[in-house]
Amino acid sequence: MKHTHYIRQSYPFRWYRTHAYDFEKYFAGRNVLEVGPNKGFLFEKYYPITQRYTLLEPNRHFEKDYVRLQKRHPNLHYEINGFEAFRDDGSFDTIVMMAVIAHIRMDPESLCGKIDSLLNKGGFLIIETNNTKRNRRMLDLCDRHLERIEAKTSYNGIMKWLKIDYREVFVYRKN
Numbered sequence: 001m002k003h004t005h006y007i008r009q010s011y012p013f014r015w016y017r018t019h020a021y022d023f024e025k026y027f028a029g030r031n032v033l034e035v036g037p038n039k040g041f042l043f044e045k046y047y048p049i050t051q052r053y054t055l056l057e058p059n060r061h062f063e064k065d066y067v068r069l070q071k072r073h074p075n076l077h078y079e080i081n082g083f084e085a086f087r088d089d090g091s092f093d094t095i096v097m098m099a100v101i102a103h104i105r106m107d108p109e110s111l112c113g114k115i116d117s118l119l120n121k122g123g124f125l126i127i128e129t130n131n132t133k134r135n136r137r138m139l140d141l142c143d144r145h146l147e148r149i150e151a152k153t154s155y156n157g158i159m160k161w162l163k164i165d166y167r168e169v170f171v172y173r174k175n
Contacts, residue, residue, distance in 0.1 A: 021152070024049065026124045026171065030093035033118065035083050036100030039065040040076075043096065047073040054092075058082040083114070091120045098128040099167065101138055108138040112145060116174070124149070125172040139170065146172035 027046040034043060037055045039062055047053050047069070055066055055078040066078040079086065083104050095115060104111055115125060125146060129135040142148070150171040 021169065023126065026094050026126060030123075031090065031120075032094045032096065033088075033092040034096040034098075036097065036103065038062060040069050040078070041065070042098065044069065044073075047076050050075060051093075052077065054079065054088075056081060056083060056086055083111075088118060092118055092123060093120050094124045094126065095119055096126045098126070098169075099130075101127060101129050102132060102135055108134065108141055111138060112141040116145065119174045121174055123174050125174070126169065127172070128167050128169045130167050142170065142172050146174055149173050 023043070023046065027043070028049045029051055031052045031054075032046075032050050033054045033056060034040075035056045037043075037057055040055050040057075053073070053076050055076070057066075057078065057080060060080050063078070063080055066076070070076050070078070083100075084106055095118060101111065106114065119125060125142065127139070127142070129139070148170060150169070152169050153167070
């Protein structure tokens, strides 16, 4: 069950992700924050339909990719910073956290509180994570404080057969 960013950022995986799931309803016309986007290519399909799309990445190595993406998508913004230190004047309609909650150095209660402070009422939280004890605790908190809309396995078909990784995607709404 090996996970590498090479697989997740490869063209076939990005195509699979953006076509296997219908996330458009969570992005269209919305102010979106994606935490830990790596190169920023995973949801590039959705940048044009958002009001504003913000990439938050702690690794400065990916900045050149964001500059290149910004040239094609004027509503795309980025910040090189960790989620723990991120401050924003506005709030977001959708927050996307694909395979990153295990890397954020906050206890689940603080992480959930920070997400709550950044997410607008009626907004969506999209989380993909593997099944560790810490991540289950975070998901339990989300289940208590948010309304679960969808839950799906990340990989089906050939992706599941190859056993690249086992993860689930959860979509929540803040009431």
